[in-house]
Amino acid sequence: MTSRRDLLQALAMGGAGLLAGVSSGARAQHEGHDMSGMDMGDMKKPMPPAAGLVPPKALQRHPQGYLPVRTLNGWTLPYKLNGGVKEFHLVAEEIEHEFAPGCRAKCWGYNGTTPGPTIEAVDGDRVRIFVTNRLGEYTTVHWHGIDLPNGYDGVGGLNQPHIKPGETYVYEFTLKQHGTHMYHPHADEMTQMAFGMMGLFIIHPREVEDVPIDRDYAFLLHNWALHPGTYRPDPSVMQDFDLWTFNSKVFPAIDHLVARTGERIRIRIGNLSMWNHPIHLHSNPFWVTGSDGGRWPRAQWRREVTEIVGVGQMRDFEFEATEPGDWALHCHMAHHTMNAMGHGIPNPAGVDQSGVQDDIRKHLPGYMAMGRYGMSEHGEHLKMGVPGPVNTLPMMAGDGQFGPIEMGGMFTVVKVRNDLAAGDYRDPGWYQFPKGTVARRVSADPDFGSPPRRHPYGSTSPAPVMQPEMPAMDHSKHGG
Numbered sequence: 001m002t003s004r005r006d007l008l009q010a011l012a013m014g015g016a017g018l019l020a021g022v023s024s025g026a027r028a029q030h031e032g033h034d035m036s037g038m039d040m041g042d043m044k045k046p047m048p049p050a051a052g053l054v055p056p057k058a059l060q061r062h063p064q065g066y067l068p069v070r071t072l073n074g075w076t077l078p079y080k081l082n083g084g085v086k087e088f089h090l091v092a093e094e095i096e097h098e099f100a101p102g103c104r105a106k107c108w109g110y111n112g113t114t115p116g117p118t119i120e121a122v123d124g125d126r127v128r129i130f131v132t133n134r135l136g137e138y139t140t141v142h143w144h145g146i147d148l149p150n151g152y153d154g155v156g157g158l159n160q161p162h163i164k165p166g167e168t169y170v171y172e173f174t175l176k177q178h179g180t181h182m183y184h185p186h187a188d189e190m191t192q193m194a195f196g197m198m199g200l201f202i203i204h205p206r207e208v209e210d211v212p213i214d215r216d217y218a219f220l221l222h223n224w225a226l227h228p229g230t231y232r233p234d235p236s237v238m239q240d241f242d243l244w245t246f247n248s249k250v251f252p253a254i255d256h257l258v259a260r261t262g263e264r265i266r267i268r269i270g271n272l273s274m275w276n277h278p279i280h281l282h283s284n285p286f287w288v289t290g291s292d293g294g295r296w297p298r299a300q301w302r303r304e305v306t307e308i309v310g311v312g313q314m315r316d317f318e319f320e321a322t323e324p325g326d327w328a329l330h331c332h333m334a335h336h337t338m339n340a341m342g343h344g345i346p347n348p349a350g351v352d353q354s355g356v357q358d359d360i361r362k363h364l365p366g367y368m369a370m371g372r373y374g375m376s377e378h379g380e381h382l383k384m385g386v387p388g389p390v391n392t393l394p395m396m397a398g399d400g401q402f403g404p405i406e407m408g409g410m411f412t413v414v415k416v417r418n419d420l421a422a423g424d425y426r427d428p429g430w431y432q433f434p435k436g437t438v439a440r441r442v443s444a445d446p447d448f449g450s451p452p453r454r455h456p457y458g459s460t461s462p463a464p465v466m467q468p469e470m471p472a473m474d475h476s477k478h479g480g
Protein backbone atom coordinates (compact mmCIF):
# COMPACT_ATOMS: atom_id res chain seq x y z
CA MET A 1 0.00 0.00 0.00
CA THR A 2 1.29 3.45 -0.81
CA SER A 3 1.74 5.40 2.37
CA ARG A 4 0.98 9.06 2.59
CA ARG A 5 4.67 9.78 2.92
CA ASP A 6 5.53 7.77 -0.17
CA LEU A 7 2.80 9.60 -2.03
CA LEU A 8 4.13 12.94 -0.88
CA GLN A 9 7.60 12.05 -1.98
CA ALA A 10 6.33 10.88 -5.33
CA LEU A 11 4.38 14.10 -5.72
CA ALA A 12 7.40 16.14 -4.76
CA MET A 13 9.50 14.42 -7.41
CA GLY A 14 6.73 14.89 -9.93
CA GLY A 15 6.99 18.64 -9.54
CA ALA A 16 3.74 19.03 -7.65
CA GLY A 17 5.66 21.09 -5.14
CA LEU A 18 7.63 20.36 -2.03
CA LEU A 19 4.73 21.55 0.02
CA ALA A 20 2.42 18.95 -1.42
CA GLY A 21 1.73 17.77 2.09
CA VAL A 22 0.88 21.22 3.39
CA SER A 23 -2.74 22.26 3.32
CA SER A 24 -3.98 24.86 0.90
CA GLY A 25 -3.81 27.49 3.59
CA ALA A 26 -0.22 26.74 4.45
CA ARG A 27 0.77 26.55 0.83
CA ALA A 28 -0.61 30.05 0.24
CA GLN A 29 1.57 31.30 3.09
CA HIS A 30 4.63 29.82 1.44
CA GLU A 31 4.02 31.03 -2.09
CA GLY A 32 6.84 33.21 -3.29
CA HIS A 33 9.29 31.85 -0.73
CA ASP A 34 12.62 30.62 -1.98
CA MET A 35 12.55 26.86 -1.61
CA SER A 36 16.15 26.31 -2.66
CA GLY A 37 17.22 25.79 0.91
CA MET A 38 14.45 23.33 1.58
CA ASP A 39 15.73 20.14 3.03
CA MET A 40 15.05 17.35 0.64
CA GLY A 41 15.78 14.66 3.23
CA ASP A 42 15.33 11.31 1.60
CA MET A 43 13.33 12.78 -1.26
CA LYS A 44 16.33 12.96 -3.56
CA LYS A 45 15.86 9.65 -5.29
CA PRO A 46 13.46 9.92 -8.20
CA MET A 47 10.55 7.56 -7.96
CA PRO A 48 7.55 7.09 -10.19
CA PRO A 49 4.22 8.08 -8.64
CA ALA A 50 2.88 4.69 -9.62
CA ALA A 51 -0.06 3.18 -7.88
CA GLY A 52 0.88 0.28 -5.67
CA LEU A 53 4.41 -0.45 -4.66
CA VAL A 54 6.97 2.28 -4.31
CA PRO A 55 10.54 1.11 -4.86
CA PRO A 56 12.79 0.82 -1.83
CA LYS A 57 14.78 3.83 -0.79
CA ALA A 58 18.40 3.44 0.10
CA LEU A 59 19.23 4.21 3.69
CA GLN A 60 19.71 7.95 3.52
CA ARG A 61 21.08 10.13 6.21
CA HIS A 62 20.28 13.81 6.46
CA PRO A 63 23.19 16.09 5.44
CA GLN A 64 23.60 16.85 9.17
CA GLY A 65 24.34 13.16 9.72
CA TYR A 66 21.19 11.86 11.37
CA LEU A 67 18.93 9.05 10.26
CA PRO A 68 15.44 10.53 9.75
CA VAL A 69 12.68 8.97 11.84
CA ARG A 70 9.95 6.89 10.27
CA THR A 71 6.65 8.27 11.62
CA LEU A 72 4.08 5.44 11.50
CA ASN A 73 1.31 6.38 9.04
CA GLY A 74 2.77 9.89 9.12
CA TRP A 75 5.33 12.20 7.64
CA THR A 76 8.09 14.70 8.41
CA LEU A 77 7.46 18.40 7.91
CA PRO A 78 9.77 19.94 5.27
CA TYR A 79 11.54 23.14 6.26
CA LYS A 80 13.20 26.07 4.56
CA LEU A 81 16.63 27.34 5.55
CA ASN A 82 16.54 31.11 5.95
CA GLY A 83 19.82 32.68 7.03
CA GLY A 84 20.77 29.54 8.94
CA VAL A 85 17.38 29.27 10.66
CA LYS A 86 15.15 26.29 9.93
CA GLU A 87 11.67 27.61 9.15
CA PHE A 88 8.68 25.33 9.62
CA HIS A 89 5.01 26.09 9.14
CA LEU A 90 2.16 24.39 10.98
CA VAL A 91 -1.46 25.02 10.07
CA ALA A 92 -4.10 24.08 12.66
CA GLU A 93 -7.28 23.07 10.88
CA GLU A 94 -10.25 20.72 10.75
CA ILE A 95 -9.63 17.61 8.71
CA GLU A 96 -11.39 14.46 7.66
CA HIS A 97 -9.54 11.52 9.16
CA GLU A 98 -9.80 7.78 8.58
CA PHE A 99 -8.99 5.56 11.59
CA ALA A 100 -9.20 2.44 9.41
CA PRO A 101 -11.27 1.70 6.32
CA GLY A 102 -14.89 1.88 7.44
CA CYS A 103 -14.44 4.56 10.08
CA ARG A 104 -13.93 8.26 9.42
CA ALA A 105 -14.44 11.37 11.50
CA LYS A 106 -14.18 15.13 11.50
CA CYS A 107 -11.02 15.71 13.49
CA TRP A 108 -8.62 18.57 14.07
CA GLY A 109 -4.96 18.37 13.18
CA TYR A 110 -2.08 20.16 11.51
CA ASN A 111 -1.34 20.46 7.78
CA GLY A 112 -4.05 18.02 6.86
CA THR A 113 -3.31 15.17 9.25
CA THR A 114 -3.61 13.89 12.79
CA PRO A 115 -1.13 13.65 14.25
CA GLY A 116 0.42 16.64 12.55
CA PRO A 117 3.70 16.20 10.69
CA THR A 118 6.80 15.28 12.66
CA ILE A 119 9.27 18.11 13.15
CA GLU A 120 12.89 16.94 13.00
CA ALA A 121 15.90 19.06 13.84
CA VAL A 122 19.32 18.81 15.44
CA ASP A 123 20.62 19.93 18.82
CA GLY A 124 22.02 23.41 18.29
CA ASP A 125 19.68 24.31 15.40
CA ARG A 126 17.77 27.56 15.54
CA VAL A 127 14.16 26.93 14.54
CA ARG A 128 11.44 29.39 13.56
CA ILE A 129 7.99 27.85 13.55
CA PHE A 130 5.03 29.68 12.02
CA VAL A 131 1.63 28.59 13.31
CA THR A 132 -1.49 29.54 11.35
CA ASN A 133 -4.88 29.04 12.98
CA ARG A 134 -7.62 27.91 10.61
CA LEU A 135 -9.88 26.61 13.38
CA GLY A 136 -13.07 28.28 14.53
CA GLU A 137 -11.58 29.03 17.95
CA TYR A 138 -8.24 30.23 19.24
CA THR A 139 -5.24 27.98 19.80
CA THR A 140 -1.56 27.95 20.76
CA VAL A 141 1.27 25.41 20.46
CA HIS A 142 3.23 24.12 23.42
CA TRP A 143 6.59 22.47 22.64
CA HIS A 144 6.42 19.68 25.18
CA GLY A 145 9.69 19.01 26.98
CA ILE A 146 11.76 21.49 25.02
CA ASP A 147 14.09 23.86 26.85
CA LEU A 148 13.19 27.31 25.51
CA PRO A 149 12.55 30.93 26.55
CA ASN A 150 9.34 31.26 28.55
CA GLY A 151 7.57 33.43 25.97
CA TYR A 152 7.61 30.54 23.46
CA ASP A 153 6.26 27.87 25.80
CA GLY A 154 2.79 28.25 24.35
CA VAL A 155 0.46 28.29 27.35
CA GLY A 156 -2.31 30.60 26.16
CA GLY A 157 -2.88 33.49 28.54
CA LEU A 158 0.20 32.64 30.61
CA ASN A 159 3.01 32.89 28.08
CA GLN A 160 1.39 34.51 25.05
CA PRO A 161 -1.88 35.89 23.69
CA HIS A 162 -4.02 33.22 22.03
CA ILE A 163 -3.71 32.75 18.28
CA LYS A 164 -7.13 33.77 17.01
CA PRO A 165 -8.78 32.25 13.94
CA GLY A 166 -7.04 33.52 10.81
CA GLU A 167 -3.91 34.68 12.66
CA THR A 168 -0.35 33.42 12.21
CA TYR A 169 2.11 33.52 15.11
CA VAL A 170 5.81 32.74 15.09
CA TYR A 171 7.85 30.84 17.67
CA GLU A 172 11.64 31.00 17.52
CA PHE A 173 14.24 29.33 19.70
CA THR A 174 17.57 27.52 19.65
CA LEU A 175 17.53 23.82 20.48
CA LYS A 176 19.74 22.99 23.47
CA GLN A 177 19.11 19.26 23.86
CA HIS A 178 18.24 16.10 21.96
CA GLY A 179 15.48 13.57 22.47
CA THR A 180 11.93 12.53 21.64
CA HIS A 181 9.44 15.34 22.16
CA MET A 182 5.93 16.42 21.22
CA TYR A 183 3.92 19.48 20.38
CA HIS A 184 0.26 20.10 21.20
CA PRO A 185 -2.11 23.00 21.89
CA HIS A 186 -2.25 24.67 25.31
CA ALA A 187 -5.60 26.38 24.65
CA ASP A 188 -8.91 24.59 25.07
CA GLU A 189 -6.59 21.66 25.49
CA MET A 190 -9.18 19.05 26.41
CA THR A 191 -11.12 19.62 23.19
CA GLN A 192 -8.26 20.29 20.82
CA MET A 193 -6.33 17.21 21.88
CA ALA A 194 -9.48 15.07 21.96
CA PHE A 195 -9.94 16.04 18.32
CA GLY A 196 -6.40 14.99 17.43
CA MET A 197 -4.14 18.04 17.63
CA MET A 198 -0.65 16.78 18.43
CA GLY A 199 2.63 15.91 16.77
CA LEU A 200 6.16 14.61 17.34
CA PHE A 201 9.19 16.87 17.65
CA ILE A 202 12.38 14.84 17.31
CA ILE A 203 15.69 16.51 18.14
CA HIS A 204 18.67 14.49 16.95
CA PRO A 205 22.00 14.71 18.77
CA ARG A 206 24.78 16.71 17.12
CA GLU A 207 27.20 13.80 17.19
CA VAL A 208 26.48 10.48 15.52
CA GLU A 209 25.25 8.15 18.25
CA ASP A 210 27.88 5.75 19.60
CA VAL A 211 25.44 2.83 19.41
CA PRO A 212 24.06 3.48 15.93
CA ILE A 213 20.42 2.91 14.98
CA ASP A 214 19.43 1.33 11.66
CA ARG A 215 15.70 2.08 11.72
CA ASP A 216 14.08 4.74 13.87
CA TYR A 217 10.28 4.52 14.25
CA ALA A 218 8.04 6.97 16.12
CA PHE A 219 4.40 7.26 17.09
CA LEU A 220 2.02 8.88 19.57
CA LEU A 221 -0.58 7.11 21.72
CA HIS A 222 -4.06 8.53 21.80
CA ASN A 223 -7.69 7.71 22.59
CA TRP A 224 -10.91 8.82 21.00
CA ALA A 225 -14.53 8.89 22.11
CA LEU A 226 -15.97 8.29 18.67
CA HIS A 227 -19.21 6.64 19.67
CA PRO A 228 -20.65 3.98 17.34
CA GLY A 229 -22.53 5.59 14.49
CA THR A 230 -21.09 9.09 15.00
CA TYR A 231 -18.60 11.23 13.08
CA ARG A 232 -17.21 13.60 15.73
CA PRO A 233 -15.12 12.61 18.75
CA ASP A 234 -16.77 13.51 22.06
CA PRO A 235 -14.27 15.65 24.00
CA SER A 236 -16.06 15.33 27.34
CA VAL A 237 -15.29 11.63 27.80
CA MET A 238 -12.53 10.95 30.33
CA GLN A 239 -12.24 7.15 30.54
CA ASP A 240 -14.59 5.10 28.38
CA PHE A 241 -13.05 5.62 24.98
CA ASP A 242 -14.05 3.87 21.77
CA LEU A 243 -10.80 3.93 19.81
CA TRP A 244 -7.18 3.54 20.93
CA THR A 245 -4.61 4.61 18.40
CA PHE A 246 -0.97 4.63 17.35
CA ASN A 247 -0.63 7.87 15.40
CA SER A 248 -4.42 8.20 15.12
CA LYS A 249 -4.81 4.80 13.41
CA VAL A 250 -6.21 1.53 14.73
CA PHE A 251 -5.22 -2.01 13.83
CA PRO A 252 -5.29 -3.23 11.10
CA ALA A 253 -4.59 0.19 9.54
CA ILE A 254 -1.42 0.88 11.53
CA ASP A 255 1.81 0.63 9.51
CA HIS A 256 3.94 -2.42 10.17
CA LEU A 257 7.43 -1.89 11.50
CA VAL A 258 9.88 -3.60 9.17
CA ALA A 259 13.37 -4.69 10.21
CA ARG A 260 16.19 -6.84 8.96
CA THR A 261 17.93 -9.34 11.22
CA GLY A 262 21.09 -7.84 12.65
CA GLU A 263 19.74 -4.31 12.64
CA ARG A 264 19.24 -2.17 15.71
CA ILE A 265 15.75 -0.70 15.86
CA ARG A 266 14.51 2.24 17.91
CA ILE A 267 10.82 2.81 18.61
CA ARG A 268 10.00 6.24 20.05
CA ILE A 269 6.62 6.44 21.77
CA GLY A 270 4.85 9.45 23.24
CA ASN A 271 1.55 9.47 25.11
CA LEU A 272 -1.00 12.28 24.82
CA SER A 273 -3.98 10.07 25.65
CA MET A 274 -5.91 9.96 28.93
CA TRP A 275 -4.52 6.59 30.04
CA ASN A 276 -1.12 5.07 30.78
CA HIS A 277 -0.24 2.37 28.28
CA PRO A 278 1.95 -0.66 29.05
CA ILE A 279 3.47 -1.15 25.61
CA HIS A 280 4.59 -4.71 25.03
CA LEU A 281 6.94 -6.02 22.35
CA HIS A 282 7.05 -9.72 21.55
CA SER A 283 10.38 -11.38 20.64
CA ASN A 284 13.31 -10.61 22.86
CA PRO A 285 13.40 -7.98 25.62
CA PHE A 286 14.17 -4.46 24.49
CA TRP A 287 16.16 -1.79 26.25
CA VAL A 288 14.46 1.37 27.43
CA THR A 289 17.11 3.85 26.40
CA GLY A 290 15.68 7.32 26.41
CA SER A 291 12.83 9.81 26.65
CA ASP A 292 12.30 13.53 26.27
CA GLY A 293 15.43 13.68 28.40
CA GLY A 294 17.40 12.39 25.42
CA ARG A 295 19.23 9.11 25.06
CA TRP A 296 20.07 8.10 28.62
CA PRO A 297 23.57 7.18 29.81
CA ARG A 298 24.06 3.46 29.20
CA ALA A 299 24.10 2.67 32.90
CA GLN A 300 20.44 3.73 32.96
CA TRP A 301 19.30 1.49 30.12
CA ARG A 302 16.87 -1.18 31.32
CA ARG A 303 15.81 -4.45 29.74
CA GLU A 304 12.04 -4.86 29.64
CA VAL A 305 9.36 -6.65 27.69
CA THR A 306 6.62 -4.20 28.71
CA GLU A 307 7.13 -0.55 29.52
CA ILE A 308 4.45 1.83 30.74
CA VAL A 309 4.38 5.00 28.71
CA GLY A 310 2.61 7.36 31.09
CA VAL A 311 0.41 10.24 30.08
CA GLY A 312 2.63 13.09 28.95
CA GLN A 313 5.71 10.84 28.81
CA MET A 314 8.02 9.73 26.04
CA ARG A 315 9.91 6.46 25.97
CA ASP A 316 12.48 5.16 23.51
CA PHE A 317 12.76 1.38 23.07
CA GLU A 318 15.73 -0.21 21.32
CA PHE A 319 16.26 -3.81 20.34
CA GLU A 320 18.37 -5.89 18.06
CA ALA A 321 16.35 -7.82 15.51
CA THR A 322 17.65 -11.35 16.03
CA GLU A 323 14.68 -13.62 15.26
CA PRO A 324 12.94 -13.39 11.90
CA GLY A 325 9.16 -13.51 12.08
CA ASP A 326 6.01 -11.49 12.64
CA TRP A 327 6.14 -10.12 16.16
CA ALA A 328 3.25 -8.35 17.87
CA LEU A 329 3.72 -4.85 19.29
CA HIS A 330 0.76 -3.68 21.34
CA CYS A 331 -0.63 -2.06 24.45
CA HIS A 332 -1.16 -4.70 27.13
CA MET A 333 -4.45 -3.22 28.37
CA ALA A 334 -6.75 -5.75 26.70
CA HIS A 335 -9.46 -3.16 26.01
CA HIS A 336 -6.93 -0.96 24.26
CA THR A 337 -6.49 -3.57 21.53
CA MET A 338 -10.18 -3.50 20.68
CA ASN A 339 -12.11 -1.18 18.41
CA ALA A 340 -15.49 0.41 18.98
CA MET A 341 -15.95 -0.71 22.56
CA GLY A 342 -19.65 -0.84 23.47
CA HIS A 343 -19.83 0.53 26.98
CA GLY A 344 -22.78 -0.07 29.28
CA ILE A 345 -24.00 -3.19 27.45
CA PRO A 346 -25.20 -6.10 29.68
CA ASN A 347 -22.64 -8.90 29.95
CA PRO A 348 -23.82 -11.92 27.91
CA ALA A 349 -20.95 -14.27 28.77
CA GLY A 350 -22.31 -17.74 29.57
CA VAL A 351 -25.91 -16.78 28.78
CA ASP A 352 -27.95 -18.81 26.29
CA GLN A 353 -29.72 -16.03 24.41
CA SER A 354 -31.38 -18.14 21.71
CA GLY A 355 -34.94 -17.51 22.96
CA VAL A 356 -34.27 -13.81 23.46
CA GLN A 357 -32.84 -13.62 19.98
CA ASP A 358 -36.06 -14.92 18.44
CA ASP A 359 -38.10 -12.38 20.35
CA ILE A 360 -35.87 -9.48 19.38
CA ARG A 361 -35.84 -10.60 15.75
CA LYS A 362 -39.58 -9.97 15.56
CA HIS A 363 -38.75 -6.29 16.01
CA LEU A 364 -35.22 -6.14 14.56
CA PRO A 365 -34.91 -8.58 11.64
CA GLY A 366 -31.42 -10.01 11.40
CA TYR A 367 -30.57 -9.34 15.06
CA MET A 368 -27.83 -11.61 16.36
CA ALA A 369 -27.30 -12.39 20.00
CA MET A 370 -23.60 -12.55 20.69
CA GLY A 371 -21.05 -13.16 23.34
CA ARG A 372 -22.16 -16.39 25.01
CA TYR A 373 -18.86 -18.16 24.36
CA GLY A 374 -16.70 -15.08 24.16
CA MET A 375 -16.43 -12.09 21.88
CA SER A 376 -14.82 -13.65 18.81
CA GLU A 377 -18.22 -13.74 17.15
CA HIS A 378 -18.31 -9.96 17.13
CA GLY A 379 -15.70 -9.63 14.41
CA GLU A 380 -17.10 -12.62 12.54
CA HIS A 381 -20.67 -11.42 12.28
CA LEU A 382 -19.63 -8.26 10.45
CA LYS A 383 -17.64 -10.33 7.99
CA MET A 384 -20.74 -12.41 7.36
CA GLY A 385 -22.44 -9.32 6.05
CA VAL A 386 -24.53 -8.44 9.06
CA PRO A 387 -24.35 -4.67 9.34
CA GLY A 388 -23.27 -3.00 12.54
CA PRO A 389 -23.81 0.69 13.28
CA VAL A 390 -22.63 2.96 10.45
CA ASN A 391 -19.06 4.29 10.58
CA THR A 392 -18.20 1.74 13.27
CA LEU A 393 -15.41 -0.81 13.15
CA PRO A 394 -15.74 -4.34 14.47
CA MET A 395 -14.34 -4.68 17.99
CA MET A 396 -11.64 -7.00 16.71
CA ALA A 397 -10.33 -7.32 13.21
CA GLY A 398 -7.47 -8.36 10.99
CA ASP A 399 -6.68 -11.71 9.46
CA GLY A 400 -3.29 -13.35 9.60
CA GLN A 401 -2.16 -16.36 7.64
CA PHE A 402 -3.68 -18.72 10.25
CA GLY A 403 -7.00 -16.94 10.79
CA PRO A 404 -8.48 -13.94 12.56
CA ILE A 405 -5.96 -12.01 14.67
CA GLU A 406 -8.81 -10.60 16.79
CA MET A 407 -7.15 -7.36 17.65
CA GLY A 408 -7.92 -3.71 17.10
CA GLY A 409 -6.74 -0.40 18.49
CA MET A 410 -3.15 -0.25 19.72
CA PHE A 411 -1.74 -3.26 17.91
CA THR A 412 0.66 -3.69 15.02
CA VAL A 413 3.30 -6.11 13.79
CA VAL A 414 7.09 -5.90 13.75
CA LYS A 415 8.20 -7.85 10.68
CA VAL A 416 11.76 -9.08 10.96
CA ARG A 417 13.27 -10.66 7.86
CA ASN A 418 16.71 -11.92 6.84
CA ASP A 419 16.60 -10.69 3.29
CA LEU A 420 15.66 -7.01 3.31
CA ALA A 421 17.73 -4.23 1.81
CA ALA A 422 18.78 -1.44 4.14
CA GLY A 423 16.15 1.26 4.08
CA ASP A 424 13.51 -0.99 2.52
CA TYR A 425 10.35 -0.33 4.51
CA ARG A 426 7.95 -2.14 2.21
CA ASP A 427 5.62 -4.70 3.75
CA PRO A 428 7.26 -8.08 3.12
CA GLY A 429 3.97 -9.97 3.61
CA TRP A 430 3.41 -12.64 6.22
CA TYR A 431 6.39 -14.55 7.54
CA GLN A 432 7.15 -17.79 5.72
CA PHE A 433 7.75 -20.19 8.59
CA PRO A 434 10.47 -22.79 8.14
CA LYS A 435 8.91 -26.25 8.03
CA GLY A 436 8.22 -27.72 11.44
CA THR A 437 8.56 -24.45 13.42
CA VAL A 438 4.89 -23.65 14.12
CA ALA A 439 2.85 -24.76 17.14
CA ARG A 440 0.65 -27.65 16.01
CA ARG A 441 -2.28 -29.75 17.16
CA VAL A 442 -1.35 -33.07 18.68
CA SER A 443 -4.76 -34.20 19.95
CA ALA A 444 -8.40 -33.19 20.25
CA ASP A 445 -11.10 -34.42 22.61
CA PRO A 446 -13.95 -35.82 20.49
CA ASP A 447 -16.43 -35.45 23.37
CA PHE A 448 -15.72 -31.80 24.08
CA GLY A 449 -17.90 -30.66 21.25
CA SER A 450 -21.00 -32.55 22.47
CA PRO A 451 -23.47 -30.98 22.36
CA PRO A 452 -21.83 -29.08 19.49
CA ARG A 453 -20.96 -25.52 20.37
CA ARG A 454 -22.96 -23.53 17.94
CA HIS A 455 -23.37 -19.82 17.77
CA PRO A 456 -26.96 -19.04 18.76
CA TYR A 457 -27.58 -17.59 15.31
CA GLY A 458 -26.69 -20.79 13.56
CA SER A 459 -23.19 -20.15 12.34
CA THR A 460 -21.17 -23.27 12.84
CA SER A 461 -18.36 -23.27 15.26
CA PRO A 462 -16.78 -26.52 14.11
CA ALA A 463 -16.80 -29.18 16.76
CA PRO A 464 -13.27 -30.35 17.52
CA VAL A 465 -12.36 -33.60 15.83
CA MET A 466 -9.65 -36.13 16.56
CA GLN A 467 -6.86 -35.82 14.12
CA PRO A 468 -6.18 -39.26 12.65
CA GLU A 469 -2.89 -37.97 11.32
CA MET A 470 -1.71 -36.97 14.77
CA PRO A 471 2.06 -37.15 14.61
CA ALA A 472 3.72 -39.70 16.80
CA MET A 473 6.10 -38.12 19.26
CA ASP A 474 9.65 -39.19 18.92
CA HIS A 475 10.78 -39.48 22.53
CA SER A 476 14.24 -40.58 21.58
CA LYS A 477 15.10 -36.93 20.80
CA HIS A 478 14.10 -35.65 24.19
CA GLY A 479 16.86 -37.05 26.33
CA GLY A 480 14.44 -38.36 29.02
Ligand SMILES: [Cu+2]
Nearest residue numbers: 277331333336
Ligand atom coordinates in the same frame (compact mmCIF):
# COMPACT_ATOMS: atom_id res chain seq x y z
CU1 LIG B 1 -3.26 1.03 26.49
